[in-house]
Amino acid sequence: MDKYLIKKPRTQDSSLAQDSSPVQDSPPSSKRSRVDFNLEDLPSDPGLRQKISYYHPNNHDEIRRHYLGKDPCRPSHDYPVSYFSGKPCRFKVEWYETRNWLEYSIAKDAAFCFYCYLFGKDVGKQGGGDTFVTKGFRLWNQLWKLDSHVGGVNSAHNQAVKKSEDLQKEKQHIQSVLVKQSNQDKAEYRIQLNAIVDCVRFLLFRGLAFRGHDESQGSSDKGNFLEFLQFLGDHNESINEVMQNTWKNSKLTHHDIQKDMVNAIAHETSKAIIEDLGNGFFSILVDESRYDGASNMQGDINGLKTLILKENKSAFYVHCFAHQLQLTLVAVAKNHINIADFFYVVSNLVTVVGGSCKRRDALRDAQFAKIKEDLENGVRRSGQGLNQETNLKRPGDTRWGSYYGTILNLILMFSAVADILEIIEEDGISDQKVEARSIMRSILSFEFIFTLHLMKNILGITNELSIALQKKKNQDIVNAMDLIKVSKQRLQVMRDDEWTSLLTEVGRPRRNTQQNTNLHHYRVELFYTVIDMQLQELNNRFSEMNTDLLICMACLNQSNSFVAFDKEKLIHLAKFYPYDFPGTDILALDSQLQNFIFDMRNNDLFLELQGVSELAEKLVNMRKHETYPLVYLLVKLALTLPVATATVERSFSAMKYIKNELRNRMGDQWMNDCLVVYIEKDIACSIDNETIMQRFQKMKNRRR
Template sequence: MRRFNPKWFKEYESWLEYSIEKDAAYCLYCYLFRQDVGMQSGDDSFVTKGFNSWNKKEKLDLYVGGVNSAHNQALKNGENIMKQNQHIQSVFVKQSNQDKIEYRTQLNAIVDCIRFLLHQGLAFRAHDESDNSSDKGNFLNLLQFLADHNDVINEVLQKTPKNSKLTHPDIQKDIANAVAYKTTDAIIEDIGNGFFLILVDESHDISIKEQMVVVLRYVDKKGIVIERFLGIIHVVDTSALSLKVAIEFLFSKYALSLSRLRRQGYDGASNMQGEFNSLKTLILKENKSTFYIHCFAHQLQLTLVTVANKHTDIAEFFSLVSKIVTIVGASCKRREFLQNAQLAKITEALNLVGVRPRRNAPQITNLHHYRVDLFFEIIDLQLQELNNRFSEVTTNLLLCMACLNPSDSFLAFDIQKLTHLAKFYPSDFSETDVLALDNQLQTYIVDMRSNDEFLELKGIGDLARKMVETNKDVIYSLVYLLVKLVLTLPIATATVEGSFSAMKYIKNELCNRKGDQWLNDCLTVYIEKDIARRIDNESIKQRFQNMKPHRRQL
């Protein structure tokens, strides 16, 4: 049975088409561009009906006809139209490329302005941003300042339509969110697969909304202890369950797992560190290695308050100081008078110090004015109170951790206590690892005490950095793991308190309507500006581009 010969495509490649469904050949150019001038050169079988007389190949040549045939005229018309289309397409591509260049220039300028305002913690908008306003807000004024000093940016902004200025508040928030996301993403990447601890505290903002701050503490790849702001979350109430749900939400957002958590650091509130149904207890139920450490600064403060209340002389002293502060602080004149009187006393004391006594002359001191017995009594009370505030587990942890201190040629080193410390973390040290750690510690201490580079170290932080520098973290991998676990111990929640200070600066009386996400983004970039500065504009623009599908392509 005869059929279409595929070799004909090479001979008539400029126009021949074949339909498998209809088993017929067609002329593409005549179908698209042939003028209606009646039946010519083989009727219209190659246009509408299709040609399938496979034993009459000569009809293909007959259909093509002479130079002035309808087929060749259609071919010429098609070539002319295609050339015109190619020219139009070329012009369109050039214009499209120019539009993309201008769009990228415009977006770059806007991203730069937003990043500057975020780094400085400044407000974006003003009350009146209309064209006739004398103060359009920091963002629009900064963008105009940038355009005034850059002709390329100014030209692009002038020719951009009003509906494509990219200055709408929603655009500003999306770009700020992109900067904040890339900043936090860099922090998560720095943690890698390592473990970390969380520092958590809550406080209300200027609009009386309860906000919870979460800070991560970890040891980076250089052996340096880092504390980074993870996020701030609005919580409806401060119950332990609500706080745990908020933390889990934040962890899931950044693909963090509670299994990698090793410690918790909070203040002394009952909902945070109580024995039953507190945040500490709820997290411990899921991860037994997340030991809770009460902020040392809070403990010291509570200890001093307790001791002051127990001792009559000290209680009277602080009561007197409180009255003086209240009386003097209520009057500018009294405050200035007290400052001048104190300045006069300091000047007199400095003048007395400047007079040197004769050699072998008796030294005159004011030591007899101090009650030494009272001093030692207070110290003893403070030590007793501090001991009462540390649990047995916490005390054991601290005593074992102290054995890694490299001071005085590793004087505090104790193998038994360090292997006991490893047993507190069964998820990191199996029974086999504990045995291997014991052998490794014996070699480690000999190496450390015989190496001059490790003899002048002042603390465990210095030890971790030096181990990484000298590749000892690889040689003594289990010891270094123990060092990292010790370094995650939270001494204080100062970073969290600093975040609340930044919150009061970002969300103040003049900017008291910031939403929760907007506040979080502003705080992330402002607090972690050292990381935010290292992020390039291109990654921010790509993140902004992918946030919504209908945005222009870069």
């Protein structure tokens, strides 16, 4: 996200923040005073970097290793067009392929030299002078100047490349940590470091905490990291010998060492993902712990959606479908005081009645007695599957359907719940008596009963939609879109025609409640207002553009011999991406889609696939993506629109395993590194220990 969030370097001189140019040609003072900085705050964009000479000489190599570990800045970007003699020109991503030194700055729309920035000196006009270090190269019509920058064997550029190689050469690697170390010392260091990597991998892949309460030598609660390292030593003589003979301050077990190692694994994992993506399309999935976060993301001024669209005009914002329903409920609960009060009472009711095993047992007994009485009086029918045991469950904040289930159970168990509240009011301690009496008065009011049945009907209308959107795999987008329309229509019918039936359903309140006859309050302020809010929220959350986009995307589904295929809708889908499908490509797509569908329906290998992702894989494996490049482009675009299912949400749910009660205070970087490795463990497993150790060693100077 560095390309969207630009961090400023921390400096002692506050006036630097006011300088219009972030690049300084000299240190902040002639004495070269030490400048405070954080490696993670150093900008990736070359146009925003301070020159190396700006920092204290003691920090130069540390900063250089940091950038060498990150590799050149090469963002995938919708590069702006510049005009030279009336002809449009712009930076091209293909230029990276033969120039390993080339970087691009989004901030300045300019090219820079990675190695000259790190090791270049003041060299006048040779190789372009400071153009490729501070100013940036923008003459896109003079490509030859990029090659002239490299120059001859002894050019300033090649000298900078040589210095970079020297900094990373063998005697700086872990094969020989210090020049004066013996071969035995080097071998022992590698054994020790390799064991550390294995321990960190084991803990990360399982989401386990690292630290313990007492990490002293004789403690029995050292924490998972130290205990597992000891376990490795107990079962490996080489590791055990190294651990026993290593000095205390060189055991590589400090908390900072652990965090550096995790950061190295996370960095290599992210690097592998980026390399795999290449210049292809990708999605950004964002989760928020606060529900109003969705509004912050899709805000028209400073929302994340707006920031992304400024960088890429082809981007689309599709909010998690299942979460949109929940947001609709929460919006109503927040904005209507009566509904907010209703759910507040329900939450307190579940807490009080289900506050102990004794009360839950008493509630089940009371419900059982009520069912038995109704069966004896003929009020209920008996039979298989009828009169199942129920209980009250607290509604989940991230699941719409859980509220519906809680309300249904409360209606079924209303008499039993009232009985338990009476028992608590009579036999509980003073605070419990007061709370039980307050809840009893609330739930016996006509307003509570009315709201209970109103929300039961409203949530019931969207229950099938909720279930459809919570399916883990192979989500039927067309069916979901139909259910959205059905939900909106049913709510409108309820508003227009079902006021009388709701009053009949509510009936006369139970247990001598006082009925409020204020018709305007219940019909206008509650019934009409709540339904209107629901309709408005559904329309806002499920916009016509998003639903239209996803219905078109569903036409690529190959189930049942591509029964959902619709050429016109797929052409309409392509028109959502004018930068990727110019006018001529739209015309060519028409013919290509017709050939594609004939080919697919006549090829048995494509008829047993499940999902668009398998279709994409099969197209590549059979080289059909070269035959139908425009159709394959549509498939790739469809894969970048995650209609968040439970499968996607499980990635976000990983946070509860990483940030748990054993480590509930984690810094952003530490938590991010742990989450990257835990969620992408399949990719992290493919990275060998040697690569991770190399990354770890380059992060900073380490001594043994």
